[in-house]
Amino acid sequence: MKNLLLTLGILAAACALSYGGFYLMSREPAEVQQAMRAGDALAWLRTEFHLDIPQYAAIKKLHEDYAEVCAGHCAAIMAAQKRGAPPADIAALEKTCVTAMTEHFKRVAALMPPGQGERYLAIVLPRIADFDHRGAPNVQVKS
Amino acid sequence: MNTPDPEEPLSRTLADWRVTPPRHPHFRPDVWSRIEAARRAPTWTGYVRAHGALVAGALMLAMVLGAWTGRERARERDAAARATLVADYVHSLDARWMRLP
Numbered sequence: 001m002k003n004l005l006l007t008l009g010i011l012a013a014a015c016a017l018s019y020g021g022f023y024l025m026s027r028e029p030a031e032v033q034q035a036m037r038a039g040d041a042l043a044w045l046r047t048e049f050h051l052d053i054p055q056y057a058a059i060k061k062l063h064e065d066y067a068e069v070c071a072g073h074c075a076a077i078m079a080a081q082k083r084g085a086p087p088a089d090i091a092a093l094e095k096t097c098v099t100a101m102t103e104h105f106k107r108v109a110a111l112m113p114p115g116q117g118e119r120y121l122a123i124v125l126p127r128i129a130d131f132d133h134r135g136a137p138n139v140q141v142k143s
Numbered sequence: 144m145n146t147p148d149p150e151e152p153l154s155r156t157l158a159d160w161r162v163t164p165p166r167h168p169h170f171r172p173d174v175w176s177r178i179e180a181a182r183r184a185p186t187w188t189g190y191v192r193a194h195g196a197l198v199a200g201a202l203m204l205a206m207v208l209g210a211w212t213g214r215e216r217a218r219e220r221d222a223a224a225r226a227t228l229v230a231d232y233v234h235s236l237d238a239r240w241m242r243l244p
Contacts, residue, residue, distance in 0.1 A: 003190035007198060011205045018209030019216075026217035028225075036224040041232035044225075066236060073238035097238040104236065127233035 045108075049116040058111050066104045073097040098128055 027033060035043035042063065046056045077093045105124050109117030167173075191198050234240040 003185065003187050006187050007191065007201075011201050014202055015205035015209035018206040019213035020209075022210040022213035023217045024213075026214040028221045033221070033224070036221070036228050039228060039231060041228060041235070044228055044232070063236075070236055070238050077238055094239050101236055101238075123229055124233055127229060128237065 045120075049112050049120055051112065051116075055111050055113070059108050062104070062108055062111070066100075069100060069104075070097075073100065101128060 028036070029047065031047040032044065035041075035047050042056075042060055045051060045059060051059065073093070073096065077090065077097065080090050080093055102125065105121060105128075109121045111117075112120055185193060
């Protein structure tokens with residue numbers, strides 16, 4: 001009985017060690033984890049898609065420029081809603097927003113290293129379609 | 144303390160009480176055989192050698208189970224963190240989300 005219990009204890013310890021080892025080995029690199037924890041999207045882009053300094057700077061600039069375009073779209077949609085514009089007008093504004101956003105993501109992807117751009121688009125483009133008018137979508141990203 | 148009265152029935156009964164256990168002719172050999180059995184009990188290494196295939200299989204299973212659950216847990220955690228970040232990132236560039244309450 002003592003030997004059986006000792007064996008079971010050793011099996012449990014082996015299982016726990018194996019769990020811990022594979023858990024640590026399977027986590028994302030520390031830099032990516034840090035960016036995800038901090039909610040820092042640009043840091044995440046840099047680490048997740050292996051951007052070098054010029055690529056990172058160019059993408060950061062692209063985002064900053066697009067933030068102004070996005071704010072313009074936002075203002076237009078809100079103004080249309082405020083004045084009670086017909087749904088078709090609001091839908092047209094939303095379509096403009098989606099088109100601009102898609103183009104922006106494609107421009108960002110084009111600045112990324114080979115292979116990474118496609119991966120980036122595969123992650124972000126489905127999120128555009130996630131929008132629904134009832135509230136936040138249930139997003140799931142599969143790497 | 145009061146001295147019990149020898150004339151009291153309980154004291155008399157206790158004074159007369161004799162325990163006469165039945166003889167156990169194999170008592171000594173039984174005790175020795177148990178001592179010998181305990182001495183001959185296999186060590187843990189002996190136990191493992193005796194059940195080699197079973198222990199090796201269980202060890203393999205435990206390690207595979209640990210590895211698989213560890214890897215899945217790590218992936219789940221990273222996927223959840225990434226999903227939140229990607230959603231926030233895309234929404235921050237999506238004018239449609241900005242008008243939601």
